[in-house]
Amino acid sequence: MDVADLLTSAGINISVCVVAFSLYSVLRKQPSNACVYFTRRYISEAIRPDDPFSLRRFVPSAGWIMQAWRATDEEILEAGGIDAVVFMRIVVLSIRIFIIAAVICVFLVLPVNYYGKDMEHKNFRFESIDVFTIGNVEEGSKWLWAHCLALYIITCAVCVLLYLEYKSITKMRLAHITGSHPNPSHFTVLVRGIPWSQDHSYSKSVESFFSTYYPDTYVDHQMIYRPSTVHKLKKDAKKMYRILRPVETEYVRGDKPCYLCGGTAHTFKLLQNGEDSIRSQTSIDELHPTQIEKECPAAFVFFKNRYAAVVAAQVLQSSNPMLWVTQLAPEPHDVYWSNLGIPYKQVWVRKIVVLLIALAFVFVFLFPVTLVQGLTQPHVLTRWFPQIKGVLKLRFLNMLVTGYLPSVILILFLYTVPPIMMLLSRIEGNVSRSDRKRSACIKVLYFTIWNVFFVNVLSGSFINQMSIFSQIRELPMMLAKQVPTQATFFTTYVLSSGWASLAFELIQLFALICNILRRFILRSKKEPTNIALTFPHHTEIPRLLLFGLLGFTLSILAPIILPFLLVYFFLAFLVYRNQILHVYVTKYESAGQFWPIVHNATIFSLVIAVAVLAMKKSPMASGCTIPLIIISLLFNEYCRKRFSQVFKRNPAQVLIEMDRRDEQWGKEEGIYNRLRSEYCQLAYISRDLTISKDFSVAGPNRQSSTDHNSPQGADENSLKQESDSRE
Numbered sequence: 001m002d003v004a005d006l007l008t009s010a011g012i013n014i015s016v017c018v019v020a021f022s023l024y025s026v027l028r029k030q031p032s033n034a035c036v037y038f039t040r041r042y043i044s045e046a047i048r049p050d051d052p053f054s055l056r057r058f059v060p061s062a063g064w065i066m067q068a069w070r071a072t073d074e075e076i077l078e079a080g081g082i083d084a085v086v087f088m089r090i091v092v093l094s095i096r097i098f099i100i101a102a103v104i105c106v107f108l109v110l111p112v113n114y115y116g117k118d119m120e121h122k123n124f125r126f127e128s129i130d131v132f133t134i135g136n137v138e139e140g141s142k143w144l145w146a147h148c149l150a151l152y153i154i155t156c157a158v159c160v161l162l163y164l165e166y167k168s169i170t171k172m173r174l175a176h177i178t179g180s181h182p183n184p185s186h187f188t189v190l191v192r193g194i195p196w197s198q199d200h201s202y203s204k205s206v207e208s209f210f211s212t213y214y215p216d217t218y219v220d221h222q223m224i225y226r227p228s229t230v231h232k233l234k235k236d237a238k239k240m241y242r243i244l245r246p247v248e249t250e251y252v253r254g255d256k257p258c259y260l261c262g263g264t265a266h267t268f269k270l271l272q273n274g275e276d277s278i279r280s281q282t283s284i285d286e287l288h289p290t291q292i293e294k295e296c297p298a299a300f301v302f303f304k305n306r307y308a309a310v311v312a313a314q315v316l317q318s319s320n321p322m323l324w325v326t327q328l329a330p331e332p333h334d335v336y337w338s339n340l341g342i343p344y345k346q347v348w349v350r351k352i353v354v355l356l357i358a359l360a361f362v363f364v365f366l367f368p369v370t371l372v373q374g375l376t377q378p379h380v381l382t383r384w385f386p387q388i389k390g391v392l393k394l395r396f397l398n399m400l401v402t403g404y405l406p407s408v409i410l411i412l413f414l415y416t417v418p419p420i421m422m423l424l425s426r427i428e429g430n431v432s433r434s435d436r437k438r439s440a441c442i443k444v445l446y447f448t449i450w451n452v453f454f455v456n457v458l459s460g461s462f463i464n465q466m467s468i469f470s471q472i473r474e475l476p477m478m479l480a481k482q483v484p485t486q487a488t489f490f491t492t493y494v495l496s497s498g499w500a501s502l503a504f505e506l507i508q509l510f511a512l513i514c515n516i517l518r519r520f521i522l523r524s525k526k527e528p529t530n531i532a533l534t535f536p537h538h539t540e541i542p543r544l545l546l547f548g549l550l551g552f553t554l555s556i557l558a559p560i561i562l563p564f565l566l567v568y569f570f571l572a573f574l575v576y577r578n579q580i581l582h583v584y585v586t587k588y589e590s591a592g593q594f595w596p597i598v599h600n601a602t603i604f605s606l607v608i609a610v611a612v613l614a615m616k617k618s619p620m621a622s623g624c625t626i627p628l629i630i631i632s633l634l635f636n637e638y639c640r641k642r643f644s645q646v647f648k649r650n651p652a653q654v655l656i657e658m659d660r661r662d663e664q665w666g667k668e669e670g671i672y673n674r675l676r677s678e679y680c681q682l683a684y685i686s687r688d689l690t691i692s693k694d695f696s697v698a699g700p701n702r703q704s705s706t707d708h709n710s711p712q713g714a715d716e717n718s719l720k721q722e723s724d725s726r727e
Contacts, residue, residue, distance in 0.1 A: 003127050006491060010564065013495040017571070020503030022060035027512065029057040032519055035531050036511045039583050040079065043532055068577040080580040082176055084535060086169055086592045090544055091576065093165055095569045098551050098562055100157045104150045105559035112146045113137060113559070129491070133484035133558040134613075147556050147613060148624040154555065155628050158606055159635050166599060166643045173592045173646060178654055182662065182671045184678040186306040186655070187219075188329035189313045190431060193344035194297040195323050202295045209324065210301055213317075217308035219672055222679055224298040224340045296341040300329055302675045305662075306655040314649070328650075330432035332678045334588035339429050347429045354424045358443060361420065362450060368413045369455045407493040410452070411501075418444055418539045434590040440538040442597060448546045449601075453553075456489065457482045483612055487558030490550050494561065498547060498568035502575045508583065532585040537594055544572070545598065549605040556613055596644050603636040 028037040035042045077085050113136050130136060137143060177186075194202050203223050210218040303309040309328065317324035325344050329335070342350070418440065425439040457479060511531070518524045547565060554561045607629055614625040662671070 002129065006129060006488070006560075009492050009495055013499045017499050017503045020507055024506045025060045025062065025064060026058055027507070028064065033512065033515060036508050036515050037582060039531055039533065040585055041582070043585065064578055065574055068574045068581070071577050071581060076577065076580055079586075080535065080584065081586045081589045082172060082592045083537065083590055083594065084580045084584075084586070085172070086595050086598075087535065087537065087541070088573070088577065088580070089165055089169065089595075090541065090598050091569055091573050093161055094544060094548055094551075095566070095573065096161055097154075097158055097548075098555070098566050098569065101150075101154050101551065101555040102559075102562040102566060104153055105555050105562060108146050109150050109556060110559045112143045129488045129558070129560065130485070132560045133487050134556065135481075135484040145624075151556055151610060151613060151625060151628065154552075155606060155610065155632060158552075158602065159632070162599060162602060163635075163639065166595070166639055169592050169595050170643045170646050174651070174654060176589075176591050177650060178658060182674075183331060184671075184675050185329050185331040185334075186650070186658075187303055187309050187671065187675060188679065189301045189303065189309050189326050190298065190329040190340075191221075191301050191324060191326050192298045192340075193323045193325040194299065196297065202297055202299065206299045206301065209317075210312075214303070214308070214312060217304045217312075219302040219304055220676065221299050221301045222676055222681075224296040224300070224337075225294050225681060226296055226341055297343060298340050300679045301326075302672070304672075305659040306650075307652060307659055310650060310652065310655060327431075329679070330434065331588060334432045334434050334590075335679070336426075336431055336433050336436060337681060339426070339431050342429045350427060350429050354428050358421070358424060358447075362447060365413070365447075365451050366455060369410065369451050371409070406489065407496040410493065411497045414448065414452070414497075417447055418536070421447065422538060432588075434588055434593065437534075437538050438590070438593055438597070441541050441594065444538055445542040445545055445597070445601060448542050449549060452493070452546055453549060454479075457486050477615055479612060479615070483553060484557045487554055487561060490554060491558075491561045491564060494547060494550065494564050494568060497543070498565075499571065501543070502568070502571050505579065506575050532587070533583065534587055535580065535584040540576070541594060541598065545601040545605070548602060549608065552605040552609040553612060556609065593647055596647050599639060599644075600636070603632055606632050 024037075027033050073085055073088075076088055080087075110132060113132050113134055117136055117138060134147065177183075191206065194205055196202075197205055203221070206221045206223070210221065301312070303312060313326050313328040315326070317326055322345055421443040422436070422440045424443065425436045428436075428439060430436040430439055511533075547568065550561065551565045610625050610628045610632065614629070
């Protein structure tokens, strides 16, 4: 591929982005799309827009771009929590790093690559991309000092920026712990592997154990019940709802004791309009399960203070490590209830099975990746499909088939990966939704780095040399040789996977199609429910980190990719800010748990970039770059010792100070009274039983606490006024 073909591919993607962004600016103004593009506000307010017809609604505008640009970190924190701020920090960090890399590599490394060999150059538009890579520099050339110098500057800049970000996010996490309202999860320990006794129930065993060994700090406990029991209660509640639904009623929220969990479940009083009230007196006692038959060997145990809960969570409770296994409980909205009933002895078996399935999936995925690499090489493509030899003689079709089509095919295959990894993370037995998403994020990251980077690089050599597996010792040298030759494919991959994916993320194509079908095809007059989406960290973070790996590795070997990467990160900054402010809803908070993954992946990418250059057949490259690998690994170890432990455990010093503060302000009794009701299993299992748009059986949704800037009681024209002010 030459420069003209690359610019043509870039032009196609630029056209797609311009059309998508313009279409979005029109679609967001339509009142019927409020549930798609203003989801956060839509689910927190009773918006009934009645916007009169106006031509301005159909004219593209850039008001949303200015609003996303001007949004502050405080607004992002209020809308999406710490996880949203951390995600945006990843984007900003990438912009800073690759601005530095672009300035250095474009003005220092690129000229060295271009004039690396004594050859006659063509017109710039018809130059091959390979001329701008390190492959155009003679082996052992003295000009490799420029690459080493650029790599030193980039490495030092990355280490400094990573340290500052790690320090800042750690402070943010500690401030979240100390500054937030008393969190029930700080006082609660999840106990699994409770031993079975024929004499009494699991509940009695828990009470006896913790009353004996934690007599001064143990407060109470709450058993976990089998999901089938809770679903039976949910089914009965749905039947009652269908019976009461035809009555024109007004719903008022009230609290009743939950006889299953012992806490407080949110119920509703049905008030007849203009008449005496009709009260639904539901006796949950009739549905109360037999304790011994329905209890799971797991429970939430509540303690008097945070320090006692941390100690109980981290101490080995029994001489048999498989019994009385404790950990700090997830926050109530984060609990993944269906996995709590999994026996603890099955967890390690599940993890092994999931690992084997993931490895098998990686192996199966080698075939589409090899197919994609074959499409990038015309001589291989004509060998596989001789009938298209004449078609490839046409310049535009040749560029489309060998340059643009392979990356598109690979992207389509990769769309199947996140759902599969999320399913595997669920099978693993994670007890919290954030752990499940974080586990899926790691799996998707490993999968994409291996298949998109390493397999693409090595499969290109495998196609040309079928004896690759007989030359295992030459794989490192082969990697160093093949990476520059794949610069064209990776550049087009950034264009198609990066730019186009941001356009479709902005439009929310699936949600838009569902909304159109519901309104105009099915003619449904019901308000949509269950439309709240959480931010897809497990898909977006691996994509950012993969592009970071490509940027680090190719910034020295093929700097021509850097301008396209910078455009992607700038677009990501605007698009993701807009989505966090208006679309995605925060249901639970992991307080920045994704950042250690980002830090480790960035260091890994940096080491790979240095190692690839070190494997060049040049004493200068090897001698100058090997110390960089050692420095990078030592820096990573220092950050692991200095910061990462704060993301795994809460500091005792902070917790004790918070306990003393609660004692001085007399908050203990209020906290104790909340614990059982916050971990009411019936309420959270039945969250999808929506009786009205603003209330559900689960009680208030988490977004009500995050949407502080959404005015309550908006009138019918509120959406129009908001759109007008933004545009």
